[in-house]
Amino acid sequence: MAGERSTDESWYFTEEELKYQTASRADNISFEEEEKLRRVGAGFIQDVGESIRVPQLTIATASIFFQRFYVYQSFKEYDVNIMATCCLFLAGKVEETPKKARDVIIHSARIEGKPKMSEDSTEFKNLKDQVLKCERLLLQTISFDLAVEHAYKYLLQYVKDIKGDRSLAQTAWNFVNDSLRTTLGLRYKPQVIACAGILLSSKYNKSALSETSDGKKWWSAFVDVSEDTLKYIGDEIIKLYPPDQLAVFNAMAASDGEDRGR
Known part of the structure; x- marks a missing residue:
């Protein structure tokens, strides 16, 4: 190359x-x-x-x-x-x-x-x-190409559209920030990274995101991408964190699962 x-x-x-x-x-x-x-x-x-x-x-x-x-x-x-x-x-x-x-x-x-x-x-x-x-x-x-589009504006609009709360948006925003330390922005469009950040945020914020009116996943209204792809992006972001922080995230996710099982 x-x-x-x-x-x-x-x-x-x-x-x-x-x-x-x-x-x-x-x-x-x-x-x-x-x-x-x-x-x-x-x-x-x-x-x-x-x-x-x-x-x-x-x-x-x-x-x-x-x-x-x-x-x-x-x-x-x-x-x-x-x-x-x-x-x-x-x-x-x-x-x-x-x-x-x-x-x-x-x-x-x-x-x-x-x-x-x-x-x-x-x-x-x-x-x-x-x-x-x-x-x-x-x-x-970079061939004087100074145009850069970021996930932030999409993230905020998507959270608004799915009626997510401030906590969902803030945590997703933080995940998008952390994605900048990876090559994800060279591999996926900002709309996809925004959805991945929201999906990852929902996992740790106990946010149940509704499907669309025709029974599809919420992100299908914004991007044509599989759940596996969004989860993969989330996994790449999570890998950035040290073990002690990962333990906190995992405890939050486990608590989320217990709450939903009640």
Whole structure:
């Protein structure tokens, strides 16, 4: 899968393409290591984005830029944190929530644990130069295609349409946030991820979601996708959580099952 993607092509890939044909795989970086680096980079974007107080939509756009970039560029060649910083800087401009390069870089350095630096320092100037150079490379790699559609708006509309409550929506929103640390956004459309987030949220919120008037699953009104696919997406999100958090989720699900059995 060499080369850059032209602007008229879709930004969706098969599982096989992402597992075997990325630039990192050509550099002998394993699939497991690449997944780990993608999680690290997206997590870094989330942390820095919250630190500089940009909206979640900006953080999400930066995360998608990051995920797309590393389909065609290798983690061996480009530093995770520099590229994550660059993606957040560009996303701020794209989503009309711009932050000065100085602020993004200084907050990124702080999150990374580097000593406090001034704008006059050689280290700051070097970092800024790297970020701006990476921005040009990022734009070239994604073919200047800055359009990114997210699951959030669909999630909120779907929850409203099925008469779900605030808790259902909030937990689903959190799951969608976490999906940004995976390649799910490179494999499934935002409408599908929104439905997967809602289905997963309903499992842990004890929300019984009604079927449609003609007896079909609730999501069939929004997307043409199987329950297995939605559950698979949910499983991929759940795998991100540490064992102690998984234990809490599983206890909630078990409690849900007991309540329904009474």
